[in-house]
Amino acid sequence: MPSQHNLWGVAASIAIAVLASYVALDLALRVRGTYGRLRLAWWAAGSVVMGTGIWAMHFIGMLAFQLPIRLGFTGGLTLLSWAAAVAASGVALGIASRLAVGPRLLLVGALAMGLGICGMHYIGMAALDMAPGIVWDPVKVVLSALIAVAASAVALLMVMLLAHRESRRRTRSQIFASLVMGAAICGMHYTGMAAAQFPAGTVCLSADQLSGPNMLAIVLVTTGIMLLGTLFASILDARLQSTARRLAHSLQQANTRLETANAELQKQAFADALTGLPNRLLFEDRLDQALARLDRANHGHTHERLAVFFVDLDGFKPINDSFGHAAGDFILRKAARRLERAARLSDTVARVGGDEFLVLLEHVHDIADCTLVADRILKALTRPFVVFDKQLQIACSIGIVLYPDQGERDKLVAHADAAMYVAKRAGGGGYALFESHMGADVSNQLALQSDLRQAIDAGQFELYYQPKIDGRRDQISGVEALIRWNHPERGVLSPALFIGLAERFGLIGRLGSWVIDEACRQIAAWSREGLRMRVAVNLSVHQLRENGLAERVEAALRRHKVDASQLLCEITESVAMEDLKATQVAFSGLARIGVYLAIDDFGTGYSSLSYLRQLPAQQLKIDRSFVNDLEVKVDARAVVEAVIRLAHALGLRVVAEGVETAGQRDILLELDCDELQGYFYARPMQAHVLLEWSRGVKPEHAVDFAPSTIEG
Structure with missing residues (x-):
């Protein structure tokens, strides 16, 4: 019996085959990209949709088949054929969900899917x-089965290949793959249709069941909507997952950056920047923890002890001054490593000052354990350091305090410090054990430290001002601010008694900030009274490095609404040259805002002349040691003259401090020094005394203020 196909139906079946193939590939990729219950949900829904798409292509192709007689399909077997397509799709998606598919599994999957x-x-x-x-052509039947298996193998391979493609190139490849798969599925179907022969006189007993153009339209529209809807949902899910992955990745990156920043901040907060050792803050925290563990272990009886070493390098400063900051830093880093090796693994080594280190020893039985470690440290640090192909020798002084045998719980570091000074006064290169008589000076220092912490809030500090005299006009042109402590019990204390203490116990930064703020406040107060003064303040090395x-x-x-040119910041030459890079950064920042800058105590450092031009300073202050010897030593006069000439050649003004006699004044004026400062002219005085001087209430024969300082 002759047969033919409705071309529109064939075209519709091919379109459904290609669309179903595209959706099938997308579903396979979606199943691979999900996990857990979501993967199971996509697999189940995907099997139904993919199977329905493949079945729809087959059924539309069947509806497009025409014989001279009317055709129809029984509902039960049609439903069963749909179930077979869904089962085959389930197998395909199950295999596609695996991250790795070997040749054997691929072959088994292709056979199962092809047979389905x-x-x-x-x-x-x-x-x-x-x-x-129906009469079947066995050759064509086998051929159609082979095509089905081959198409299934190609489909699985396509999924594997597409899974490793970049998303930008995947769509084009997926379209091509769906065309190949669609052609293969159609080829299988129409090869199978060609295998069917219908004898003459054949009648269709199911002609009154599923048939007709209405059925074709229903299947076509329903399947198309289902496939397109599923494709839309898959694409939407893919984009949502992609967005979620990007957000998760961004959050992970942000979290990583935050953790890195926190780690860096913690490192900066608890580690010494130069050596990488713990700093004082971390050392004190570990000491507190060690003391707590010791209390729990002893239970009122002394079974274990701990010790604190205060280690100070002997001979470090001359090397640092002679060979420069780089050599000094090198020795400090090497000394830190040697200290770590000399200490035990359970010990804590910390750097707490320029050349000062602390060592915490736990699980100590007696003083012999301490002396054993101290001897190792002494031997380690007395070995020569090779710096710039030169062997440099230093030593160290060690103070040792054993707890609970010696020293008080909250004064261990101070007691170790006191013992260290005893070792240093004995000539250095050794150690000293803390004894009770050493605690008297320690108690005084601790009391002063405790008072110092409260002094700023209590308003006990005051700035005194010493005039600076213009050498050519013999008039006051500015002042230097000098801090004093109005101690409620000890009276007025000079900075020599508390600045070192403030530096040692980490209070210098807060004190330095107060000096700057107070100087600006006083400049503004004088200005309101008609006195315009330039005030010089001293910066510490700690402020410079902050x-x-x-x-x-x-x-x-x-x-305080003060002109920046009225503030002059001074830093000593030795501090400036100790860390030239930090000095340059600080000076550049201050110069940018218009603050005047000066190098104090000039002439006491080494190699500073070669670096002088790198600093944006406007003024040099000659160290008082040269001024003291001007009248008695020819070499002092020669140094001062050379400094003045050098400074003038570089466009800098020169100030001589410590001028105490008329002879010193005359020599400095003869050498063309720009400004002079010292007891010969005036001692440091309170702000209100200086204001009265500007109004004419001054000592006999005292100099007047420059006209530029008196505002009309």
Whole structure:
């Protein structure tokens, strides 16, 4: 019996085959990209949709098949053929969900999927209840089965290949793969249809069941909507997952950056920047923890002890001054490593000052354990250091305090410090054990330290001002601010008694900030009284190395509405050259906001002349040691003359401090020194005394203020 196909139906079946293939590939990728219950949900839904798509292509192709007689399909076998397509799709998606598929699994999967498609086709053909039955061409039947298996293998391979493609290139490849798969599925179907022969006189017993153009339209529209809807959902899910992954990745990156920043901040907060050792803050925390553990272990009886070593390097400063900051840093880093090796693994080694270190020893039985470690440290640090191909020798002095045998719980570091000074006074290169008589000076220092912490809040500090005299005009042109402590019990204390203490116990930064703010406040107060003064303040090495120095100075100037040119910041030459890079950064920031800059105690450092041009300073102050010897030593006069000439050649003004006699004044004026300062002219005085001087209430024969300082 002759047969033919409706071309529109064939075209519709091919379109459904290609669309179903595209959706099938997308579903396979979606199943691979999900996990847990979501993967199971996509697998189940995907199997139904993919199977329905493949079955729809087959059923539309069957509906497009035409014989001279009317055809129809039984409902039961048609439903069974749909189930076979869904089962085959389930196998395909199950294999596609695996991250790795070997050749054996690929072959098994292709056979199972191919047989499922064949089952779908031939069960669907059986739904044509023909009498007599369909005559099959066995060669074409086998060929159609081979095509089904091959198409299944190609589909699985395509999924594997697409899974490793970049998302930008995946769409183009997926379209090509769906065209190949669609052609293969159609080829299988129409090869199977060609294998069916219908004898003359055959009638269709199921002609009154599933058939007709309405059925074709229903299947076509329903399947198309289902496939397109599923594709849309898959694409939407993919984008949502991609967005979620990007957000998760961004959050992970942000978290990583935050953790890195926190680790860096913790490192900066608890570690010494130069050596990497714990700093004082971390050392004190570990000491507190060690004391707590010791209390728990002893239970009122002394079974274990701990010890604190205070280690100070002997001979470090001359090397640092002679060979420069780089050599000094090198020795400090090497000394830190040697200390770590000399100490035990359970010990803590910390750097707490320029050349000062602390060592915490736990699980100590007696003083012999301490002396054993101290001897190792002495031997380690007395070995020569090779710096710039030169062997340099240093030593160290060690103070030892054993707890609970010696020293008080809250004074262990101070007691170790006191013992260290005993070792240093004995000539250095050794150690001393703390004894009770050493605690007297320690108690005094601790009491002063405790008072110092409260002094700023209590308003006990005051700035005194010493005039600076213009050498050519013999008039006051500015002042230097010098801090004094009005101690409620000890009276007025000079900075020599508390600045070192403030540096040692980490209070110098707060004290230095107060000096800058108070100087700006006083400049503003004088200005309101008609006195315009330039005030010089001293910066410590700690302020110089702190971040944001220029910003804090600028904030103080703005707060008190003071012109930046009225503030002059001084830093000693030795401090400036100790860390030239930090000095350059600080000076550049201060110069940017218009603050005047000066190098103090000039002439006491080494190699400073070669670096002088790198600093944006406007003034040099000659160290008082040269001024003291001007009248008695020819070499002192020669140094001062050379410094003045050098400074003038570089466009810098020169100030001589410590001028105490008329002879010193005359020599300095003869050498063309720009400004002079010292007891010969005036001692440091309180702000209100200086204001009265500007109004004429002054000592006999005292110099007057420059006209530029008196505001009309």
